[in-house]
Amino acid sequence: MIRVRRITTVDPLYEQECALRDAVLLRPIGYSMEAFRRDFGIDDRAEHFVAVFDHPSGPRVVGCALLIPDYPHPGVGKLMQMAVDLQRQGEGIGRRLVVELERRAFGELGLREVFCHARDDAMGFYSRLGWRVDGEQFTEVGVPHHRMCLTPPDEDDEGE
């Protein structure tokens, strides 16, 4: 069974989260956790959502996403470091993580927008979840990206 949990950087699962980010997101583009920490430095202020598989030998982190609340302005949040274990992609784990992150962002935190820098390869994923493209393509860490964003459900509802 997969559970989505919110953890901090002192949680024992944080190390597994970093290993997953390194394997799925960073190493494939020639980047590293050290370089990410140096360039972005957001892990301590981010909320960490992890998808955890209850393996008989202990919990395994199979997906993660970060939310940086009130970044870069109050009322706005940034989703970063969205990753699902290569062996577990296509099972709905990414969707569950984003839904949980949205619930937290628009519910308890009361944010009015969440955005991300979507790698072009992943834009279809965010589109399926109702996010919209906002602006032109740009390059970040050597990879083409688009800004994508979502506003709370009632603000998106324009009626029929």
Ligand SMILES: CC(C)(COP(=O)(O)OP(=O)(O)OC[C@H]1O[C@@H](n2cnc3c(N)ncnc32)[C@H](O)[C@@H]1OP(=O)(O)O)[C@@H](O)C(=O)NCCC(=O)NCCS
């Ligand atoms: C992108 C990623 C997070 C998606 O997670 P996932 O668990 O595989 O996605 P899900 O199974 O929850 O898919 C949800 C929906 O999005 C679709 N989808 C998933 N990845 C997609 C992609 N890359 N392009 C287009 N559609 C995609 C699925 O088909 C599914 O559609 P459905 O609603 O018709 O069923 C995962 O594939 C991943 O870690 N990729 C590598 C790292 C990466 O690119 N991260 C994003 C950086 S911005």
